[in-house]
Amino acid sequence: MDALMTPTLEISRTRFLQNLAAVQDRIAPAQLMLAMKDDAYGHGVEWAASAAVGAAQPVDSFGGYDVHTSLRIREQTGRATVFAWADSSDDEIEQALAVGIELGVGASDYLRRVIEMSGRLRITARIHLKIDTGLHRNGIRPEDWPRVIADAMAAQRAGLIEVVGVWSHLAEASDAEDDEAAREFRSAVDVLRAAGGTPRALHLTASAASWWRPELRGTVCRIGAFCYGIRSADGPEIPGITPIAALRARVIEERGDDVLIGVGALHGLPSTLAGAMIGTPGGVREIVRIDATSTLVRGWSGARVGEPTTVFGPGEQGESDATRLAERIGTVGEEIVTRLTAGVRRVIGD
Numbered sequence: 001m002d003a004l005m006t007p008t009l010e011i012s013r014t015r016f017l018q019n020l021a022a023v024q025d026r027i028a029p030a031q032l033m034l035a036m037k038d039d040a041y042g043h044g045v046e047w048a049a050s051a052a053v054g055a056a057q058p059v060d061s062f063g064g065y066d067v068h069t070s071l072r073i074r075e076q077t078g079r080a081t082v083f084a085w086a087d088s089s090d091d092e093i094e095q096a097l098a099v100g101i102e103l104g105v106g107a108s109d110y111l112r113r114v115i116e117m118s119g120r121l122r123i124t125a126r127i128h129l130k131i132d133t134g135l136h137r138n139g140i141r142p143e144d145w146p147r148v149i150a151d152a153m154a155a156q157r158a159g160l161i162e163v164v165g166v167w168s169h170l171a172e173a174s175d176a177e178d179d180e181a182a183r184e185f186r187s188a189v190d191v192l193r194a195a196g197g198t199p200r201a202l203h204l205t206a207s208a209a210s211w212w213r214p215e216l217r218g219t220v221c222r223i224g225a226f227c228y229g230i231r232s233a234d235g236p237e238i239p240g241i242t243p244i245a246a247l248r249a250r251v252i253e254e255r256g257d258d259v260l261i262g263v264g265a266l267h268g269l270p271s272t273l274a275g276a277m278i279g280t281p282g283g284v285r286e287i288v289r290i291d292a293t294s295t296l297v298r299g300w301s302g303a304r305v306g307e308p309t310t311v312f313g314p315g316e317q318g319e320s321d322a323t324r325l326a327e328r329i330g331t332v333g334e335e336i337v338t339r340l341t342a343g344v345r346r347v348i349g350d
């Protein structure tokens, strides 16, 4: 397909900065940790990290998930805090410690590996210990917590690590369960403090709980979706938060009453989106079928090859956002954007 016909994800830096400011205002005095996993939810780490550190109210804390993404963030952000919470290989731990990336630690054997590496490198590792508050994924079980804290404090006294944070992840299934998780979280922090710890970063909440449940915020909120303008599926619109990305594809062929547009399943568009409405120069039109590299759309009179359409996102044609498409097929907006492959050109504009 020639370059003009390549589908594009048009991203607005201005809207991204507006979302960051809206989130920062909402959660203050808690601090924003901008979550950037999956290449900044498909939007691209590099421009987003550099825009965030350059914001009027600069973002100075980033969540990279894995060490690879965290290193990319570090390149763009100089002295900002960068947090990597994936269980990492020894090579990755070494790379992270060498550039001061802070590590999330949710298991005692991982703690041991981090301590060994910091001893080997003679670099004090800054770590955030994860308490399992009920999700049973990764995290130190409450019954193991006192023993792990004792080990961690011994390593801290030896100068090998510094426990700078405590964190967990909420299920967000019900307020009652989240309240219970928050109680578990606070008692874990109490145990650490009683053992002599002085964590500065206490973080439990992501987008939705950070926004709607102020009493659950700690000193830091890890937020991705809302910063990229992705609201919760089946959740309300968020005042001050707008989608930052629009997926545009051009008409590549006329097919009788219908047209083919140049984006398809191989670009990451779920084929289950058939039936969804997209924006066209002729108004809103229905997706009939999604094929490998193209999508069949109900035509409009005078449709011409090369005309742009908007599959989702802001545009003059006033249609859907990624979350609305996601809701159609029972998923979340993040999924729609992060699935888009490298075959979709990212264009960062104002």
Ligand SMILES: *Cc1c(COP(=O)(O)O)cnc(C)c1O
Binding pocket: 035, 037, 085, 169, 205, 206, 207, 208, 222, 223, 224, 225, 226
């Ligand atoms: C992705 C992620 C977040 C951010 O969640 P959003 O709902 O996108 O704000 C926070 N914490 C962890 C551990 C995550 O993996």
